[in-house]
Amino acid sequence: MQQKEEKIAGHTAKHIAGHTAEHTTERNAEYNDEITTSLQENAARFQKIFSGCADIKMRTMKIGQKQQIACMAAYIEVTGGGAIFEKSLVGRLLNELCHYNEKEVYERLSQNALGLSDVTPFDTFSDAAAGLLTGDTILFIDGYDKALKIPDKGYPSMGISEVNSEKVIRGSNEGFTESVKANTALVRKRIRSPKVKVKEKKIGLRSKTNVDLMYMEDLIYPGVLEEVEKRLDGFEIDGVLDSGIIEQLTEEKWYSPFPQFQTTQRPDRAAMAILEGRVVLIADNSPIALILPTDYNSFIQTSDDYYNRWEIASLGRILRFLASFFAMTLPGLYLAVCNFHTQILPTKLLLSFAAARQGVPFPGVVEVLLMELSFELLREAGVRLPGAMGNTIGIVGGLIIGQAAVEANLVSPIVVIVVAFTALCSFAVPNEEFATAFRILKFFFIAMCAWLGFFGFLMALLAVLIHLSHLKSFGIPYLMPFVGADVTDYQDERDSLLRLPLYQLRHRPVFARRHNRLRLRRKK
Incomplete structure (x- = not known):
């Protein structure tokens, strides 16, 4: 029995030793990574x-x-x-x-x-x-x-096509593709300067996604570029399939509804950002580039603001600022006025509201929530449906549901108008991610105004303003140039709510280095 056990033990040890030697040989072969002449x-x-x-x-x-x-x-x-x-x-x-x-x-x-x-x-x-x-x-x-x-054909990809979002009346219609090399070339096509640098990184342990950082060497603050690289190196993930993953993993305050990166599908918008001293992050397989740092004002601007005359550009800016405010607050204001502060309405308008609500079985807050959720559902359905069908379901569905709800006495006509105007305001915000923040906060204002009326509205507005005042994007205050305007000698205010004539926009924004902000001068 003892001899049998020793024989089994010897056989096992021999098998383990052989397996270990084989594993060691494979490991050494893998360790020797050099290419030979054979x-x-x-x-x-x-x-x-x-x-x-x-x-x-x-x-x-x-x-x-x-x-x-x-x-x-x-x-x-x-x-x-x-x-x-x-x-x-x-x-x-x-x-x-x-x-x-x-x-x-x-x-x-x-x-x-x-x-x-x-x-x-x-x-x-x-x-x-x-x-x-x-x-x-x-x-x-x-x-x-x-x-x-x-180099060979490379991976198949979509060619350069027209931009789906960020539509403009005047200017280029080229949009980014899903190839990082093609996208960097589209930006270089617009800025033909050797000072435009491209730093390439690979992100994703398994996907090995190419990510390019484009910037102007003499305009960018070195600390901003270092902070960007530090955040990119601060996480490990299996794969990066879109720039949105990088955005979520590198933003400083993840709980904020406001985006801390500006997104764009337009090469000319990315080129403008580089000329302002900002960094453009382009990820392979993604047609959406990230611009950083950013602020509230940058999300309101569009490319054709600088291609059109200053009067029409300023009017468009004012409308967009008002749209961003009402997209967040209008349903809440309606509830605050109708439920708590009816005395501020003219008598005829108040009687008209009362007549419109006659026969409606739900309180005002339920009416508003019902219509808001219906419009959000229509918006989501329109996005998911293909092509023209999506646009059709958004328009026809909104009209049919609104009209049917009014005729069934489920909601009053004024609520349909308020909700439709709110949706129109959110569509007027140029950046979709930025508009999403107001769509989310809209429900916060509805809850506060339904609870405390106009005092709830002021508390909600104060909370949003306090949050925005604490929010930064790579060290730049989110409310620039409305706060800290003296840092740039009040030059950035010329390109904020109003866009003054181009010959008065002589200095780059706060993103560029302090000693290199002059961008326009008169030739003698």
């Missing part, structure tokens, strides 16, 4: 890295005058191969190398004598694998100890 070893290692990946193709070929040098091209199926392969940069490189003997091939590869500036050599398998996953082709050549990354 194509057979390199191909086996690369195939092991991408084992089980049916969409990764590896194609072996021969190059050189006598077709004596073996090579292997690895690529993602949709990014290369087929008839296009021979016409791509990869095919042209291989055809060029077929004109040289073995010695000349290695010399030209090591010295880059072919002048291929887009070709990047890699020394390790991890870099080569990362290069392949960017959508490029990786080329291994027997006898050459580097892998070459050669």
Whole structure:
């Protein structure tokens, strides 16, 4: 019995030792990440890295005058191969190398004598694998100890199209795409200066998403750029599939309904922000760029404010500021006046309200909440339905539900008017995320006004103002230039509620460095 146990123990120990040795050998092989001169070893290692990946193709070929040098091209199926392969940069490189003997091939590869500036050599398998996953082709050549990354078609993406949101009457209609490289090019197209810098980072442990930070080197505060990079490096996540994930993980006060990043789909708006000394964050696979720092005033501005004359731009600004206020407060004000402070209404208007509410079985707050929730539901349904059907359901549904509710004596006509006007005001706010904050706070004002009337309205308004006064975006007060205007010698006030003529907007906003804010001067 004892001999049997010793035999089993010996067999087990031998098995464990063998397994450990095998595991150690695999671990050492993985640790040795260097690319060798043997194509057979390199191909086996690369195939092991991408084992089980049916969409990764590896194609072996021969190059050189006598077709004596073996090579292997690895690529993602949709990014290369087929008839296009021979016409791509990869095919042209291989055809060029077929004109040289073995010695000349290695010399030209090591010295880059072919002048291929887009070709990047890699020394390790991890870099080569990362290069392949960017959508490029990786080329291994027997006898050459580097892998070459050669740009190819890249991943499929939507082309440059018209902007879906942030519509303007005058100005460019180009919108960002889902390719980070195309988006940076669209911004560079508008600012052709070498001082525009692009800093690239990879975010996401598994997605390895490319994120570009664009800024003007001589305008941005170095501390702002450092803070942005610090926040980007302050979290680890499996994947970043849209810039909205970065926005949520890097904002300072997550509980605030007000966005601390400005979003845009317009390259010209991003270019304006860079010229103001701000940072534009562009994430791969996302057509929406983030602008930071930002403030309340920036969300009210539109691109064509600067393309139109100052009178019409100022009128538009005033309307948008009023719209942002009424989108948040109008239903609450209606409840405060009708339930608590009817004496401030003219007698005829008060009698008209009373006649309209005759036969309605619900109190005013239930009427307002019922209609507000119905309009929010219609808005959500309109967004989810495709194309023209979404617009149709929003308009027709609102008319039908409102009319039917009035005829059924569920709500009064005045409530339908108030709710419809509130929705119209929220649509007038240029930035959708910014408008969402007022849609949320609208229900806070409804609750406070239904509880305490006009005193509740003042308390709710004071709470919002206190919150906004404490809110900052990367060190910039959210209520600039209405607070701290003396920091810029009151120059920012010229481009706030009113937009003065362009020749008076001679200084950049507070985002730019103090000593470099002059942007317009008269030539003598």
